[in-house]
Amino acid sequence: MKTAKELHTTASIGETHRVHNVASELHSYNLFTTDAALLEGVKREGGEWGLGEISAFGDKCGKPEYLELGFLANKYTPELDTHDRFGNRVDAVRYHGAYHELMKSALEEGLHSQPWTNPREGAHVVRGAKAFIQSQVEAGHGCPVTMTFASIPSFRLQPEVAAIFESKILNRGYDPRNVPFDEKLSLTVGMGMTEKQGGSDVRANSTQATPVNQPGAGQMYSLVGHKWFLSAPMCDVFLILAQTDAGVSCFAVPRWLPDGTKNALNVIRLKDKMGNKSNASSEVEFRGAQGWLIGEEGRGVPTIIEMVSLTRFDCMGASAGLMRAGLANAIHHCKQRGAFGAKLIDQPLMQNVLADLQLEYEGAMAFSMRMARALDLKDTDEHEANLARLATAVGKYWICKRAPQHSYEIMECIGGSGVMENSIYPRLFRESVINPIWEGSGNVQCLDVLRAIGKTPAVLMAFNAELNKARGGNSILDTYLDALNKQFMQLNPTDMHGLQYSARTMVDQMALAFEASLLVRHAPSEVSEAFCSSRLATQGIHNYGALPKGMAVKTIIERADPGIEKM
Incomplete structure (x- = not known):
């Protein structure tokens, strides 16, 4: 116990408490070699x-x-x-x-x-x-x-x-x-x-x-x-x-x-x-x-359209980057912060949230890297050209629209400190709402998908062919693809009102199917199974942290941990 003199001395220099159980700034780490999804994507897609x-x-x-x-x-x-x-x-x-x-x-x-x-x-x-x-x-x-x-x-x-x-x-x-x-x-x-x-x-x-x-x-x-x-x-x-x-x-x-x-x-x-x-x-x-x-x-629109397509590609990849930046910081925080008798990183509900956020990023980065490969090959490969034409609009719509909710959820993982302007989190959130609007809002992207399919049916054939490469890898995905193919076959080009009215629903499903197919083909089974179980087997998308029981959440989180080298 401190003496009265010691207490007086401590108070006189302004110390009222000891600072502990708080996180530190995340820095001095390699943004590439600690990121399993990006590292694997670069290797897989030709880089x-x-x-x-x-x-x-x-x-x-x-x-x-x-x-x-x-x-x-x-x-x-x-x-x-x-x-x-x-x-x-x-x-x-x-x-x-x-x-x-x-x-x-x-x-x-x-x-x-x-x-x-x-x-x-x-x-x-x-x-x-x-x-x-x-x-x-x-x-x-x-x-x-x-x-x-x-x-x-x-x-x-x-x-x-x-x-x-x-x-x-x-x-x-x-x-x-x-x-x-x-x-x-x-x-x-x-x-x-x-x-x-x-x-x-x-x-x-x-x-x-x-x-x-x-x-x-x-x-x-x-x-x-x-x-x-x-x-x-x-x-x-x-x-x-x-x-x-x-x-x-x-x-x-x-x-x-x-x-x-x-x-x-x-x-x-x-x-x-x-x-x-x-x-x-x-x-x-x-x-x-x-x-x-x-x-x-x-011919101004056709002249500038290639520029627009490339900037849309960067929008989707940059939105995935915002997801990664937030998640890396959140995991770093949760490894240091304790509450209710345990570190946050070891608490089941937080593990569910963090793993779910990583799954979102896994799908977004797999999509972005696949489109990068399509850009590399589109001048010499008709399939890649058709895929790039359609899937870039699908990916720009989906990934950019998923980023704001992802960034918000990161702030909630941090708690009250997550909304402080001297942290990175508010900046990530504000940036996340820019890309969904820049270079064409969600509606513009969905209408572009309809336009591409109507003008060049081969783009949908290429997209479907890419999805079908994952057939047999996951039964949930196979069922999802069957239902999506049925929708494709029922598209009625004469019912433009109906097509436009339901365009977001269709593009949502196309994006999820594309991400799932890439993860089933290339990601560890723990990732693909959790992705398909949480996003394809249920009706609609739930809030983050609603993964089904039995998912390998610790393994998924480790893939995102900025403190673990993957290369």
């Missing part, structure tokens, strides 16, 4: 040659000083200067140094370029794995990185314009200066489609483009109009949709014109978003801004 570079990057991303960049970039958010102090129009966005460090790291790592500069088998798999790891550190800067990555197929449709920009876009460097593109060795690319009156309906866009001299592909046009959302306005060139006499067309609009003068692309204000805080999104007006026509007039 084994890149294990060394992914591992090195995963180690870098897990260091405390690197993780801190994510916190800083979101605490000190972008600020817009429309004019300098002398009154000159500059349209310059100022970012915190942490944002620039993250951009520099991402571009030097080739997250914007690797599949284009080294188009070998597994290139999209390796690049995707690194991008999804980086998203766990900070998601906002991934926006300009993914747009830069996704722009190359569109630029290559107009070789003379690609000749101006491509080598600098693909350069592994980062130059944030607001100067003409001729003065830079490295460029980033943005995209502008959305307008106030149209939203996802880009055919309702009102921005007008008229030829400066001669009309036609590769020629310069003048744009007058606006964009309600233009993310990353400090990019060097933007792919913009605007109307010509022939309809919606695609243009490459630079921040600076070839003669070194500032283009008339004016940033009106930055958007005040609930998430994605580190990334500046803006409203802009084109007051005679000039840009090159990419592709034919009136």
